[in-house]
Amino acid sequence: MDYRAQIVPYDILATIADQVAIAVPVTRREATLRALSQTCKFMVPVCRRHLFSSIRLHGSKVSYQNLMNLLEEKPEVASYVRTLWCTLRPLPNEHENGVLEALLRHSTSPGNSSSLHSISLDASFRTGDEWSVQPASMRRLLISLIQLPTIIGLHLSGIQDFPVNQLSLCRALRHLSLQDVRDFALLGDNSLPTDCRVPTPLLLGVSMTSYNSLVVLMDPKKGPNALGPIIDFSLLQEATFTVCKPVEVDHICRLLKTAQKLERLSIEVDDMSDAVRLEGLGAILATNAASTSTLKSIFLHSNVGYMNKTALWGLDCALQDLAGKNILEEIELCIKVCVEEGMHCTGSGDFPNLDRVLTEPGAFPKLRRVAIEFHWNFYKHENEAEEDEDPECFIPDKVTREQFVRLSSNVALDFSFCEDEHIAWLTYR
Numbered sequence: 001m002d003y004r005a006q007i008v009p010y011d012i013l014a015t016i017a018d019q020v021a022i023a024v025p026v027t028r029r030e031a032t033l034r035a036l037s038q039t040c041k042f043m044v045p046v047c048r049r050h051l052f053s054s055i056r057l058h059g060s061k062v063s064y065q066n067l068m069n070l071l072e073e074k075p076e077v078a079s080y081v082r083t084l085w086c087t088l089r090p091l092p093n094e095h096e097n098g099v100l101e102a103l104l105r106h107s108t109s110p111g112n113s114s115s116l117h118s119i120s121l122d123a124s125f126r127t128g129d130e131w132s133v134q135p136a137s138m139r140r141l142l143i144s145l146i147q148l149p150t151i152i153g154l155h156l157s158g159i160q161d162f163p164v165n166q167l168s169l170c171r172a173l174r175h176l177s178l179q180d181v182r183d184f185a186l187l188g189d190n191s192l193p194t195d196c197r198v199p200t201p202l203l204l205g206v207s208m209t210s211y212n213s214l215v216v217l218m219d220p221k222k223g224p225n226a227l228g229p230i231i232d233f234s235l236l237q238e239a240t241f242t243v244c245k246p247v248e249v250d251h252i253c254r255l256l257k258t259a260q261k262l263e264r265l266s267i268e269v270d271d272m273s274d275a276v277r278l279e280g281l282g283a284i285l286a287t288n289a290a291s292t293s294t295l296k297s298i299f300l301h302s303n304v305g306y307m308n309k310t311a312l313w314g315l316d317c318a319l320q321d322l323a324g325k326n327i328l329e330e331i332e333l334c335i336k337v338c339v340e341e342g343m344h345c346t347g348s349g350d351f352p353n354l355d356r357v358l359t360e361p362g363a364f365p366k367l368r369r370v371a372i373e374f375h376w377n378f379y380k381h382e383n384e385a386e387e388d389e390d391p392e393c394f395i396p397d398k399v400t401r402e403q404f405v406r407l408s409s410n411v412a413l414d415f416s417f418c419e420d421e422h423i424a425w426l427t428y429r
Contacts, residue, residue: 013046021050045076052080053115055103057096058087058124064095071102078106082115084145088123088130088159092138100141107148118153118175119146121162131161131185146170153177161185164216167231168224173199176231178210186222196224200232202261205240208270211251218255238264244271253284260290268301269313279314282321292325296366302335311335311399312350316357323363330369331358340379351403359406370407374399374419 016036024032030051037047057064071078081103086096107114121142123130131139146154147169154170156162157179164184167173176199206214216222217231224230236259241252256262269276278300285291298319304311312333322328358364376398401408401417408415 008042010042010046013042016046048077049080052077054083054085055081055099056085056087057093057099058085059093064093064099068095068098068102071099071106075102075106078103079113079115083118083120084116085120086122086142088121088125088134090125090133092135097135097137097141100138100145104141104144104148107145107150114148114150116145116148117150118155119151120155120157121146121159122155122157122179123159126158126160128160130159131163148172155179156181164213164222164230165224167217168196168198170199171197173201173231175203175205176201177205178213179205179207181210181213184213184216198223198228198230198232200235202235202237204233204236204238207242208244208248211248214251214255218258234258234260237261238266240266240268242268242270243276244269246275246277249276249278249280253280256281256284256291257288259288260294262291262295264297264299265295266299266301268303270303271313272305272307274308274310277314278312279317279321281315282318285318286321286325292322293327296327296329297332298328298330299332300334302333304335304337306339310350311337312354314350316350316354319354319364320357323357323360326364327366328364329366330371331367332369332371332373334373334375336375336377338377338379351399355404355406359410367413369414369416371416372404372418376419376421378421378423380423380425 020032020036021029033047033051037044037051055067084103086100103116106112107116119142127133143163143166145151147166149172151170152172153175154167154173155177157177159181160183162181162184163186165186218229218233220229222230233255236255239252239255239259239262241248243249243252252267256265267278269278285295298315300312300315302311302313315333319331358367358370404415404417407413408417
């Protein structure tokens, strides 16, 4: 019998590594792939495709010398990198520049194919000069990387002085995310060739505190040669916003006026002052003929407390303005209610109107799915609790499926209503 070792075909080795990368939980994935890479020499390059698909430069105590050396000795490793995460710190690691240089060198060398398509930049400190305190060499490398023709995703977080005019040269940008970016810096000459095409992202995410920056991006005098905006949002297909102030809704309305291809709109509201209202969105969308012929999905994530008089923030009225002028196919509401004992949530009065608006004849002819999800969080005073009390009775002003009479009985709709309850005890000592 011949016991000589047989070489497993490369495609089988690749399939094994691919399945590990897909099926193993994230917390164990890297360790599993490293162990797999040690089973035979042929597994090393196969596993490296996954081990180096994402590089994180985020720890001042971590030495990146080994990574820098590997990228220099094995240039092909740079071709595996699809996502780069870089955290700005007051004192950058001395070897980070070497890693960035290796990635840029591979991406710009003739004949090389770069897989790098997404970059995330955030800051570990908040001083207002998170970008400008970085070494000039590091800033140059990061700017060159985000402007690569393969970069389609950019996430900025906590950086208040990023040179916004540089975003005009991120021509391939398709996904832009702003988180806690309160302001930008306009640095250097903004004169570019007259045929310069600014980015036209398809996906946008804006969190609270980033709306001033969004206004800068939309300013028609801030773009190249002052001939238009820094970024053109007219082709936007998906937009996700988190709001806590009325003025932020105004900025969203301004953006929606220019969006001609919007298909999905997602808004999360977290406003304990109960001042945010979404009614104005309906009129803006209704007057934008392009949006009314493309918008298919609306999602609302609502955080409701005892001071809030509404759980829908006027979305029912906004939808009423869209009645008969839309091709909406699905509407999804996710509502988180947090109420302490003795304090009643009064935000349930919107739902009868929503039930009526969505079921008026001809109002939403394409609507096929409505999903409503409630997460009830009720806090009970432990010193007043009785062991035999039924937790169900602690939930005040509960909204139930029975309140949606018309939606429940509409056979043309896939209507779902689900809820969960969480009761916690507050202990006073």
